[in-house]
Amino acid sequence: MAEVAGPAGRAVYAEAPENSRGRLVPEAQSPTRTPFQRDRDRIVHSAAFRRLKHKTQVFVPYEGDHYRTRLTHTIEVSQIARALARAFRLDEDLTEAVALVHDFGHTPFGHAGERALDRCMAAFGGFDHNAQSLRIVTELERRYADFDGLNLAFETLEGLVKHNGPLTGPYAEDAEPVPQPIREFDARFPLALDRFADLEAQAAAISDDIAYNTHDLDDGLRAGLIDLADLDQLDLAGSIHREVKARYPRLDPSRTIHEVMRRHITRLVEDVIATTAANLDALQPQSADDVRNAGRQIICFSPAMIEAVQQTRAFLFARVYRCDSVMRVMREAERVVEALFERFRARPDLMPGDWAEGLAGLSDERLARRIADYLSGMTDTYALAEYQRLFDAMPQLR
Structure with missing residues (x-):
């Protein structure tokens, strides 16, 4: 069938x-x-x-x-x-x-x-x-x-x-x-690396941008790394914040954050839909291969929204991703991963189960890749447990 x-x-x-x-x-x-x-x-x-x-x-x-x-x-x-x-x-x-x-x-x-x-x-x-x-x-x-x-x-x-x-x-x-x-x-299994992907993949890619540009603002606000007033320096989030304050002047901060963030997603999605509809009208693709051969992304933001997204991303790097408290934790996390890698390089037999089998005769490159496979598959909690097992110490990621 x-x-x-x-x-x-x-x-x-x-x-x-x-x-x-x-x-x-x-x-x-x-x-x-x-x-x-x-x-x-x-x-x-x-x-x-x-x-x-x-x-x-x-x-x-x-x-x-x-x-x-x-x-x-x-x-x-x-x-x-x-x-x-x-x-x-x-x-x-x-x-x-x-x-x-x-x-x-x-x-x-x-x-x-x-x-x-x-x-x-x-x-x-x-x-x-x-x-x-x-x-x-x-x-x-x-x-x-x-x-x-x-x-x-x-x-x-x-x-x-x-x-x-x-x-x-x-x-x-x-x-x-x-x-x-x-x-x-x-x-x-050739994947035509020199051509663009279909619209389904392009939709997934821009959805990633929409999601993290919004929810990283949300998490930064709830973590206390930024204040609602700080949003006013951003063209997109700031205009939405002022709009929400004007309509709901007595709204508590938690609901205000949610109202701003849900409108933030909506504004981004609607911009993508309008811009992409215009791109499709201009290109008139008749197949998925026409999309692959178009020579550019078709699902995208408008030029004005690209500037707003880039502004938001720069703000997040300065105020959230690279702030002292986050960077202190991330530097310790990097040290944990590097220490685990070096310990397994020296003693690959310490990897558990199937990971420690068939090591004889592996080149340095293949051994390193196996260790990277093992480490990259770890969750945060498992990586910390492995560090404690191997070094009898628990990193403080706070």
Whole structure:
């Protein structure tokens, strides 16, 4: 039986699940789910997805229970992405799959852990969380009898790797070399690294920007790193704050924050919808490949909103990400990751279970990559437990 068709009314430029380019390891079609529904379900049921619950977004678990984690961030991104997919009549299941998988490769302690692991791996090709996401879904998740990884469809893998744009060729904004894990997989299963991804992946990518630019402001306010009055120096958040104060002059601070943040998301989403609709009218793509060959992102902010988003990002770096209290914790988190890496380099047999098997004959590069795989898969809490086991001490990430 053919795989179930997508919802009626799909746009001509959307991905058609019945025309999926397939998987690295061929599988029988499902009688009840499209390829993209299967991918979404495999992602949600993976160990890597569950681990996001205990991985830092900005604030480590000690800071409080109400701040975002990688998991709650991912869920927020997927909700926004589905809304955009519905607005443009895209395949919602593929869009959601790309949104749900986009942060799989993040280390414990967020970007601090990634910085530390990248330094540790400098002699072995470095460490990149997007490339690590690909390793997880193509190799490291080992649950299925017939293959390693999740054996996701081409379109989901393409979206994971290229949701921020091409990695090679004239349209690649990032001049850095393509990470080795991506190059190695692309040699086996080409992902057209020189072209843009489909609209489903572009929707997921901009939803990530919308989510973190909003909820990092929210968490910064609730952490006391910024005050509501500080928002007035921002064009977007400031205008919304003044609008809320004018309409609800006696509203308490907690509700004011929520009212500002929900309108912040709405303003960003509506800008993307209007800008993208104009781009689609101008381009008139007749297929997903027309999108790939367009030579630019189609789902994007307006020029004015790009400036506002960049202003917000600069504000967050100065007042939240790089503030003294956060940086003190992140420096200690980096030290933890580096110490764990060096200890396992010296004594790889100290890694538990399967990680310590088959070490004989591994090159320095392969051994380092295995250690990086082990460390990057750790949650914050597990990394701290491993540090305590190996060093008989508990770091104070406060």
